[in-house]
Structures are given as C-alpha cells and as structure tokens.
Amino acid sequence: MDEKTLLKRILTVQDSMFRLAKRLLTSTEEAEDAVQEVITKLWVNISEMATITNIEGYTMTMTKNYCLDRLKSKQASQLRLAHYHHDKANTSLDKQIDARDAVSKLMVFMEDLSKQQQLVLQLRDIEQYDFKTIAQITKLSEGAVRVALSRARKKIKAQLIKAHNHGIETGS
Amino acid sequence: MELKQVHKYLDLYFEGQATIEQEAILMDYFTQPVIDVKLAQFKPYFEAITGERKETYNGQLPVKPSSKNNWRRAVAIAAVAVFGFFITQINDTQVIQPTTEELVFEEFKAHMYFVSQKLNKGHEGLAHMETFNQTANKFIKTD
Known part of the structure; x- marks a missing residue:
C-alpha cells in the first residue's frame, strides 16, 4: 500500500475512530491520544497493510482494542472515574445543554450499558455499520452482535419510557 | 411518513x-x-x-513519520546495546569461574610474555651494536 492510499483511508475513518474512542474512554483528550496512537501504528506497519482488505474495519478493531487496553490499565481507570464524576455533575445541573462538552447527551442514555453494549450500539447507531462489519470489529458472531444490540436498545427504551412517565406523572 | x-x-x-x-x-x-x-x-x-x-476528530493527525528510519535505527541501537550488555554479562560470569585448564594456560601465557620481554630487551641491545658497527665502518677503512 502506498502512502497516499493509506492517508485517504485514514481521513475517511478518523472521525469514526475518534467517536468510538470517546465513547469507550469518555474523555476527549484520551480519545485524541488513542486516535493518534493507532494512526502512528498504521504508518509504522504500512508495508503489512496491503494484505488487509477492509482497512476501515481493521482500523476500528485496532482502536477498540487500544481503548479496551487503556481501560484495563490502572491509570486509565482512575481517569475514567474522574471524568465520570465530572460528567455526572454536569448532567444533573442541566441535561439539555452542552452536547459538545466532555460528555455527550448520548452518554446519559448509555450510562447503564456494558462496554460491549456501548460498543455495538456505537458501531450501529452512530457509524451505521452492517452486522458483518460490526462482527468483524468486535470479534463476536453476527448473532451475538444482534443480541447485544437488542439488549442495549431495550435498556435505552425502558429508560426513555421511565423518564417520560416521570415527566407527566400519570399517577399510576 | x-x-x-x-x-x-x-x-x-x-x-x-x-x-x-x-x-x-x-x-x-x-x-x-x-x-x-x-x-x-x-x-x-x-x-x-x-x-x-456530527462529531469530528480535531486532534493532530500523525503523518508518515519521517523519523521512521530514525525510529528503526533507535530500535536497532537499543537491540545492539542490550545484546552487547548480555554478551558482557555472559563473559563476566565465565571469567568468574575459570577452569583449571584456563588457569594453566593463563600462567603459561604470563611466562611466555616474560620470556618475550627479555628477548626484546636483548634484541634492542643488538640494535645498538648494529649502529656501532655502521659508525665504526665510516672511520675504519678495512680496504
């Protein structure tokens, strides 16, 4: 693979990488670091890239792995905790403002999901990948992806209905 | 809809x-x-x-590292350094426990060095004699 092709591929996938990293790491700075790390790895391994047919899927897999590794390390888990509290404070103050802030509105809905459910939901609803690609990225079977997705969406549905009912106070 | x-x-x-x-x-x-x-x-x-x-990545975009070769060189140097370190480590451990053959060989080497030194001294002395002969020939014509 030559440099121009790789650069073109990186430019098309970088936003998806960033969004995925941010979803998993819940921090803009951490996510940017993750994207840079992964892209640097791509440049270093440019000679091996020719054998890979689906560069986008491959890159997203690398991003996912990198983020999960980061989460596993002690340092990152402390970071995550710090951001989590920070974000919580924000949402309780004003849920509607600041989709651009450290945490997105979507994170409020996704809070109770497992990392895997978040990952699958992210790849489907935000990045709109087909099940085959999601299976490839997550290293799950297509069936498992569907199950995880359905569970994630049902949790969100329950949350939305609950929030809605609290709003109008049906008295039931 | x-x-x-x-x-x-x-x-x-x-x-x-x-x-x-x-x-x-x-x-x-x-x-x-x-x-x-x-x-x-x-x-x-x-x-x-x-x-x-709609969220986009606004961070730095690492491009093809021009320092790629430097990076490889650094790795190579590090590898050589580590390798060298291990080699010296291995040598050190061998020196610590020499076999009797090695001890005898070292002793023999020391003796031979001593003999060689003495021989060199004698050779230097002969060199003086050579100069003396040459100078003497200038003055004393045997013909």
Missing part, C-alpha cells in the same frame, strides 16, 4: 432487527421539529444520535 410504519420500524429497531435503511427512516422522522405525541419520548435519544454523528 405513515405513522403506522414508524411504529413498525421502531419495534424492529428495539428488537435489533431493523435494516440500516429502516433505521435511517426513523432518524429522519425523529429529527423533524414536530412528531406524534405518543412517540415524543423517543425523540431525545434519536436527536442525541444525530448530534453524535
């Missing part, structure tokens, strides 16, 4: 059975300013998703 259809797609969506096209139709529906009251509860979620899709 038929409301009935939206409900159908929404059910499929929550079951994880909707196609990408059907999901796109749902997104379009829920991002309209006015939607059916019964479906209003789902609006914030779909709005959040469309908002999220």
